[in-house]
Amino acid sequence: MLTESELVQRDAARDLGEELLESVRAMKAGQAAHKTEVAVPLAVVDAACVSVDVDLLDK
Numbered sequence: 800m801l802t803e804s805e806l807v808q809r810d811a812a813r814d815l816g817e818e819l820l821e822s823v824r825a826m827k828a829g830q831a832a833h834k835t836e837v838a839v840p841l842a843v844v845d846a847a848c849v850s851v852d853v854d855l856l857d858k
Contacts, residue, residue, distance in 0.1 A: 801809065825831065
């Protein structure tokens with residue numbers, strides 16, 4: 800585990816903008832580290848009054 804001064808020193812050398820841009824590019828290219836898909840029951844969709852293409856629910 801890094802000390803506070805070690806963290807400050809490490810973070811001072813980082814280019815957070817470039818790291819963030821690299822992450823967005825990876826996600827757009829389908830290279831996300833983790834992807835979560837949640838099946839929403841039709842009753843929940845109806846209760847929320849959301850218009851959903853029912854064919855997509857079968858996938």
